Amino acid sequence: MNIKVTLPDGSVRTYKSPITVYDIAKDISESLARNTISAKFNDKIVETSTNLSNNGKLILYTWNDENGKKAFWHSSSHIMAQALEDLYPGIKLTIGPAIEKGFYYDVDLENRVISEKDFPKIEAKMIEIAKGKHNFELKNTKKADAINRYKNENNTYKLELIKDIKDGEITFCHHSDFSDLCKGGHIPNTGIVKAVKLLSVAGAYWRGDEKNKQLTRIYGISFPKQKDLVEYLSLLDEAKKRDHRKIGKNLELFTFSKKVGQGLPLWLPNGYTLRSRLENFLKDVQIKAGYEMVATPHIGQKELYIASGHQEKYGDDSFRSIKTPKESEEFVLKPMNCPHHCEIFKFKSYSYRELPKRFAEFGTVYRYEQSGELHGLTRVRGFTQDDAHIFCTSEQLDQEFKNVIDLVLYVFRSLGFEKFTTQVSLRDPEKPEKYIGSEENWIISEKAILNAVSDKRLDYSVVEGEAAFYGPKLDFMVKDALGRNWQLGTIQVDYNLPERFNLTYKGSDNELHRPVMIHRAPFGSLERFVAILLEHTAGNLPLWLVPQQVAILTISEKYEKYAQKVLNLLENYEIRALIDNRSETMGKKIRDAETKKLPYMIIVGEKEKESSTISVRKHGGEDLGNFKIEKFADHVDFEISKTLRKF
Numbered sequence: 001m002n003i004k005v006t007l008p009d010g011s012v013r014t015y016k017s018p019i020t021v022y023d024i025a026k027d028i029s030e031s032l033a034r035n036t037i038s039a040k041f042n043d044k045i046v047e048t049s050t051n052l053s054n055n056g057k058l059i060l061y062t063w064n065d066e067n068g069k070k071a072f073w074h075s076s077s078h079i080m081a082q083a084l085e086d087l088y089p090g091i092k093l094t095i096g097p098a099i100e101k102g103f104y105y106d107v108d109l110e111n112r113v114i115s116e117k118d119f120p121k122i123e124a125k126m127i128e129i130a131k132g133k134h135n136f137e138l139k140n141t142k143k144a145d146a147i148n149r150y151k152n153e154n155n156t157y158k159l160e161l162i163k164d165i166k167d168g169e170i171t172f173c174h175h176s177d178f179s180d181l182c183k184g185g186h187i188p189n190t191g192i193v194k195a196v197k198l199l200s201v202a203g204a205y206w207r208g209d210e211k212n213k214q215l216t217r218i219y220g221i222s223f224p225k226q227k228d229l230v231e232y233l234s235l236l237d238e239a240k241k242r243d244h245r246k247i248g249k250n251l252e253l254f255t256f257s258k259k260v261g262q263g264l265p266l267w268l269p270n271g272y273t274l275r276s277r278l279e280n281f282l283k284d285v286q287i288k289a290g291y292e293m294v295a296t297p298h299i300g301q302k303e304l305y306i307a308s309g310h311q312e313k314y315g316d317d318s319f320r321s322i323k324t325p326k327e328s329e330e331f332v333l334k335p336m337n338c339p340h341h342c343e344i345f346k347f348k349s350y351s352y353r354e355l356p357k358r359f360a361e362f363g364t365v366y367r368y369e370q371s372g373e374l375h376g377l378t379r380v381r382g383f384t385q386d387d388a389h390i391f392c393t394s395e396q397l398d399q400e401f402k403n404v405i406d407l408v409l410y411v412f413r414s415l416g417f418e419k420f421t422t423q424v425s426l427r428d429p430e431k432p433e434k435y436i437g438s439e440e441n442w443i444i445s446e447k448a449i450l451n452a453v454s455d456k457r458l459d460y461s462v463v464e465g466e467a468a469f470y471g472p473k474l475d476f477m478v479k480d481a482l483g484r485n486w487q488l489g490t491i492q493v494d495y496n497l498p499e500r501f502n503l504t505y506k507g508s509d510n511e512l513h514r515p516v517m518i519h520r521a522p523f524g525s526l527e528r529f530v531a532i533l534l535e536h537t538a539g540n541l542p543l544w545l546v547p548q549q550v551a552i553l554t555i556s557e558k559y560e561k562y563a564q565k566v567l568n569l570l571e572n573y574e575i576r577a578l579i580d581n582r583s584e585t586m587g588k589k590i591r592d593a594e595t596k597k598l599p600y601m602i603i604v605g606e607k608e609k610e611s612s613t614i615s616v617r618k619h620g621g622e623d624l625g626n627f628k629i630e631k632f633a634d635h636v637d638f639e640i641s642k643t644l645r646k647f
Contacts, residue, residue, distance in 0.1 A: 006057045018051035022188070025060050035062040037187040038071035045071070045185040047138055063224050073098035075136060075186045076126075076193055076222040077105050082178035083125035084218075088112060093180065094157040094206065094215060102221030106204055108157065109216050119198040122218075126196045133191030134175040138184050143167035146181065157206060195229035196222045199236075208370060239482055244534040245376040251539055251547075251596060253530070254377065263374045263381030265527060273547035273576075275384075275526055279362050281545070282386055282411065282522065285647045289407055291358040291388055296340035298364060302330040307500055308339040309436050313469050319368050333366035338494075338519060341389040342501040345515075350505045355515065356392035356400055362526070363387050377531035384526045390518040391503065394444070397516050401452040401491065404520045408476060408489040410647050411522040415533060416542060417488070419479040421459045424449055426472050428465035435469050441495035446472045448493050470496045471519075480536040488529065492519040539597045540619070544640045550577035551593040555586060555605035562609045566602065566629065573633035577602075594619060600636075 003017045005024060015024065021041070025048070026033035039046050042056040045067065052058070061068035077096030084091060084107060091112070096105035114122075143162065150158040158181055162170065173182040175190055187193075198220045206212035223229045240246075248254050253271035260266060267275055283293065302321055305311040314335060321330040334340070341359045350357065364384045373379050392400050412420060426446050427435055435442070449472050453460045460474075467473060471494040477485045494517040497503075504512040523529040533541070543549060550570060554563045563579050570577045580589050586603070593601045601617040608614055608626070616624040616632060627635065 360388035425466035437496035
């Protein structure tokens with residue numbers, strides 16, 4: 001029997017069935033066959049050794065493809081698991097997936113401990129195994145046999161996993177004398193792995209549940225070439241230097257307190273200034289774009305979130321209800337701003353002539369993240385969204401969505417994020433129970449987003465299953481200075497909340513109609529945005545945004561009055577400055593200002609006082625010379641104009 005295989009370029013090749021993925025790659029080209037390490041056939045990840053016996057679409061993956069790396073790192077987790085079993089007999093393996101950068105494996109070490117000092121011997125063992133060039137083989141196993149195996153090993157974790165798998169769908173991956181429960185996605189053999197590095201070890205609860213036993217999670221990464229590892233470690237070292245937690249402490253932006261609670265940041269004066277400037281920047285842009293600012297409480301009655309659907313979807317994983325002295329009255333810490341904005345829209349009746357209505361708010365919301373998931377400002381339990389909701393007619397949807405895209409792009413470019421891609425997130429057609437709303441509304445919403453990104457000529461990909469439970473969305477993925485991708489701004493189309501809250505407007509036909517709702521947040525959250533911005537810029541924030549722009553350094557106490565005069569004049573030009581009149585050497589003052597990443601240092605002494613000028617030094621060491629105050633103000637304005645464009 002012959003089968004037809006469709007390749008990504010649309011070409012169709014006919015082969016005698018069965019035929020392996022590797023043989024098809026070889027038929028295309030010898031070099032492609034050598035470099036192919038994974039594949040997808042009819043939307044299912046397969047091995048290069050997989051026999052194909054029916055028609056379908058085939059995508060071949062190399063190390064340069066995201067799915068190729070995923071297969072590479074997942075296979076590496078198997079190698080690490082074997083190394084751990086060899087070095088620590090009797091341990092119990094659980095799961096070992098690929099992650100965005102590398103892989104991890106969760107193991108129950110019983111009463112033993114693995115620390116970073118053990119990493120070299122584990123790495124050496126992994127390389128020893130890899131050099132054996134053992135083929136990865138995926139084999140079906142009867143459920144009863146799998147159960148018996150793990151009963152004999154007393155591995156309750158694997159037994160729990162097997163319980164959820166149907167008989168006939170259980171597969172084991174074999175290489176060398178090692179095998180592990182696995183559904184697939186592997187490279188051809190261990191020999192492709194040439195370099196490994198274990199990165200960290202941490203505790204992790206089984207299945208992420210704090211009620212379960214804490215396991216040992218070992219993180220690692222691997223590469224097909226040693227030079228790739230060297231480059232990665234260099235990048236990792238730079239990333240550590242740019243860690244926003246370190247920069248935030250150094251610049252005195254934010255802190256955390258155990259007494260206040262995990263994941264609840266405290267903004268220090270400098271951080272508050274930075275945060276306020278971001279808010280004011282976006283507020284001004286929004287007002288120009290026709291938004292109206294609103295404010296809503298930090299709590300709401302539980303019934304509000306039952307009506308919106310948030311309680312059903314997130315209630316079990318959220319903060320518990322707040323009880324009041326009144327029996328049966330319950331409030332909830334606000335997990336989202338959108339239900340509140342729906343109620344604001346309901347305050348009065350609107351005609352089609354008054355739409356769109358655009359309500360914006362910097363609203364703080366609260367979500368209970370597991371303690372092990374918390375990380376600086378990027379993952380917190382209380383954060384402020386730059387939230388807005390647009391209520392418009394179906395006819396206005398296309399233009400409004402495009403207007404929001406323009407606003408998001410303006411924000412990114414003003415803050416130095418020039419490289420980005422977008423992702424359109426649609427429903428999972430196989431799991432309709434995950435979503436609310438009618439099929440018709442979902443079709444309309446998804447088409448609206450796809451049309452907008454196409455018309456705006458955005459670089460976008462489409463992903464099924466990543467939509468919000470109430471509607472599809474467009475996410476913006478920015479690339480930072482280290483080449484890392486971050487999800488920032490988001491825009492979502494929603495026909496469902498207007499239905500759940502019975503929102504209406506009077507149309508030109510004098511009948512009531514349902515508005516369309518657009519959710520959008522260019523920053524996403526102020527906390528996470530600040531974290532990403534700090535790491536992107538290494539703390540060298542844009543001149544218009546930095547909390548303090550100038551440090552005035554006095555040569556001696558004799559010039560403190562003149563320094564104060566300079567400060568007052570700078571403030572008249574809305575230049576943010578501070579005076580450093582400590583009894584320290586000028587060298588020490590300059591070094592401290594450099595450490596605080598202040599864009600400019602103004603040095604004042606006898607010469608400057610006599611000529612009513614200032615000596616200006618730029619962050620990084622460049623001497624700009626002497627200025628009159630007004631000329632320096634012009635210089636600052638010009639430098640700001642390079643990044644802060646007009647909307």
